[in-house]
Amino acid sequence: MTKSTLQYLAGKSKEEILAVMGQDFNYYPAEVWTYILHTTWLGRKTVLYLFFEDKTVKEIVVRKYYGKVKNEL
Numbered sequence: 001m002t003k004s005t006l007q008y009l010a011g012k013s014k015e016e017i018l019a020v021m022g023q024d025f026n027y028y029p030a031e032v033w034t035y036i037l038h039t040t041w042l043g044r045k046t047v048l049y050l051f052f053e054d055k056t057v058k059e060i061v062v063r064k065y066y067g068k069v070k071n072e073l
Contacts, residue, residue, distance in 0.1 A: 006048065006060055014055050034069065037062070045069060 009017065014028065026033040031052050038046040044066050051059040 006062065009050065009060060010057050012057050014052065017050065017057065036069065043067070 009020070012020070017033070021035055024033075024035055026035075033050045033052070035048040035050070036045050037048050044064055047063050047065060047069050049059075049061040049063065050057050051061070
């Protein structure tokens with residue numbers, strides 16, 4: 001998935017995100033939620049970061065990592 005295919009999440013509330021993406025391991029009051037979208041057989045992870053402001057998504061970032069997922073951007 002690319003950032004352009006996930007643009008429909010912009011402007012959605014936390015409740016709407018939960019209905020579409022699920023809870024995973026996100027702390028509800030947090031301002032940044034992460035979702036692991038894909039993992040390759042080599043261990044590369046595609047991670048979706050959702051940044052909230054006033055309980056709505058303001059920014060969407062997609063990053064790829066090997067190893068542990070970094071929470072800081």
